[in-house]
Amino acid sequence: MSAKVWLVGAGPGDPELLTLKAVRALGEADVVLIDDLVNPAVLEHCPRARVIAVGKRGGCRSTPQAFIHRLMLRYTRHGKCVVRLKGGDPCIFGRGGEEAQWLQERGVEVELVNGITAGLAGATQCGIPLTLRGVARGVTLLTAHTQDDSSLNWQALAQSGTTLVIYMGVAKLDEIREQLIAGGLAPHTPVAMIENASLPAQRLCRSDLHAMQDDAHAFQLKSPAILVVGEVAACGAQLPALSEAPLAAALSA
Amino acid sequence: MSAKVWLVGAGPGDPELLTLKAVRALGEADVVLIDDLVNPAVLEHCPRARVIAVGKRGGCRSTPQAFIHRLMLRYTRHGKCVVRLKGGDPCIFGRGGEEAQWLQERGVEVELVNGITAGLAGATQCGIPLTLRGVARGVTLLTAHTQDDSSLNWQALAQSGTTLVIYMGVAKLDEIREQLIAGGLAPHTPVAMIENASLPAQRLCRSDLHAMQDDAHAFQLKSPAILVVGEVAACGAQLPALSEAPLAAALSA
Missing domain, CATH: 3.30.950.10 (Tetrapyrrole methylase, C-terminal domain)
Structure with missing residues (x-):
């Protein structure tokens, strides 16, 4: 399994609204970075992965975006497969486009997986x-x-x-x-x-x-x-x- | 299994973009009504169901909406579980709302499953x-x-x-x-x-x-x-x- 980052939409909350592709990505993950709004029930699909919470809820204590970027870069440079789990869809108010571009500019392979918004x-x-x-x-x-x-x-x-x-x-x-x-x-x-x-x-x-x-x-x-x-x-x-x-x-x- | 109609979004074409809930609905189906724009590869999830093509592509020969309605009603009245598979999402240009209302007014249990548009x-x-x-x-x-x-x-x-x-x-x-x-x-x-x-x-x-x-x-x-x-x-x-x-x-x- 080669190093890459999957930017995955975890859907709106109902864990059954996860796509088959998201389930496959979770199955391949060494590391999962999970946002606040993601239902943790979806983690049943990645029992062997290291899970790191990187919530960024408006107005609350949050993980800086730059730190999340560096975390993804560090793990891929160690040959890990990283899944970044976002609520809903990564490209609808999810900053998926920004993160994909930042990673690709640094030579990291990225794959986006849509979710139900x-x-x-x-x-x-x-x-x-x-x-x-x-x-x-x-x-x-x-x-x-x-x-x-x-x-x-x-x-x-x-x-x-x-x-x-x-x-x-x-x-x-x-x-x-x-x-x-x-x-x-x-x-x-x-x-x-x-x-x-x-x-x-x-x-x-x-x-x-x-x-x-x-x-x-x-x-x-x-x-x-x-x-x-x-x-x-x-x-x-x-x-x-x-x-x-x-x-x-x-x-x- | 009681009679009902699932109005299911099959997603945009990539069969891996099907949701887990759509896969469950297909697994319960006795009858599957499938639209033109649905990738037939998703039918691997309903090997025992009877599959009926009801395509309605603009400008081409098509199945009248009233016929599709009657078909769903007939099968549910025979106690069957029906999955109506639509391309994308059933409620985004998919007439899912119309079909759900028509069926519910006739006492049919309906469940909608979102798909990636x-x-x-x-x-x-x-x-x-x-x-x-x-x-x-x-x-x-x-x-x-x-x-x-x-x-x-x-x-x-x-x-x-x-x-x-x-x-x-x-x-x-x-x-x-x-x-x-x-x-x-x-x-x-x-x-x-x-x-x-x-x-x-x-x-x-x-x-x-x-x-x-x-x-x-x-x-x-x-x-x-x-x-x-x-x-x-x-x-x-x-x-x-x-x-x-x-x-x-x-x-x-």
Whole structure:
């Protein structure tokens, strides 16, 4: 087995949403670097690997990115196979592109393995199709996290006609509401707020743009959560098997 | 095993991108309804199931949706476990939401299993991260297929600041270019056109908005293909391990 780094998406939380390729990568790993948001249950696929936690949750104590880079480089230079496990997909808000480029510039072989992103899994488990003929011809995934200084045009997003799936938005509900309503979305546009997407503890709070901040507060919505904004967010209310079961399970837990 | 329908995303083509949950569903299946765009290699996971092809490729001979609905209903009423295998993800341009609702209204138990969507897998295999800090804070997945009559605001999409991933756009490159340039995107905005995403036959054609129609013609780009439009589409050119290997493999095939 030659030295390389696998940048692997561990999916949204449900360990069954891991891909077969991710399982193979874990099986080959000498060392696994695991992010905070990854469900540790997936480690059953790498019983012989050395596991190192390198969480970087926003606002909390975290492992500097440069340290993670050096760790991957050091292990590969010792001939080890390294798996870097990230929540969701490595190339959707996962910095997979940055890490791959940094390693490749230093001659390290890199392979990326896609994962199911939390916004998609959470919406699906709540009975919300992110696209729907005649209603939403597209879907936009975006982050409200301001550490990223690239431009985001809320007015254009409001008018795009796509379903909006907003990551890392719980602390910014007020700003999101104001921007999207100013951009032209109706205050009664349906919103679904999904905590712990795809896990047994998943909770769903249904609301609309106008009321979402108050409703999230009353619901005690916690990060990490996903916001789905658009007409499709009202889907699934009539589908108790999909939408209410995880909520009921969470409330009775 | 009780009667139910699993609506399962088979992923973009690479059979290793199937999830563990999809493999479990296939293992429980009595009957598998398989779409055109699904790689038949995934059927190794359901050796005892009856397999029925129900392809519905745009413009070709196809199985009417109503017939597929009735087929699923008939088998479940005979106590069978049915897996409906769709390319990519069932809820991203896959009509999974419609089929789930139709079945649930008739009392059929339904479970949705997410899959890796082709636009994500194709971009990743070409070294293109769909989001990138400081460059693209979001990504929009949309279809150019006009059978869907819901509104799509090209000007807003052009100005959204997100990477655009366009499905079913090969026949509409001229219209897409005109709409996006009229909407404000620069003619030299990078474009990556990816055929057979994630398969050994994957091919990548790099271009820009202005030249993409001519370049696609010279390249003999064929459906199904994915278009990635935005600054990130220029990524990966310096990463031969990721971007050129599939192309080289395809050219030498």
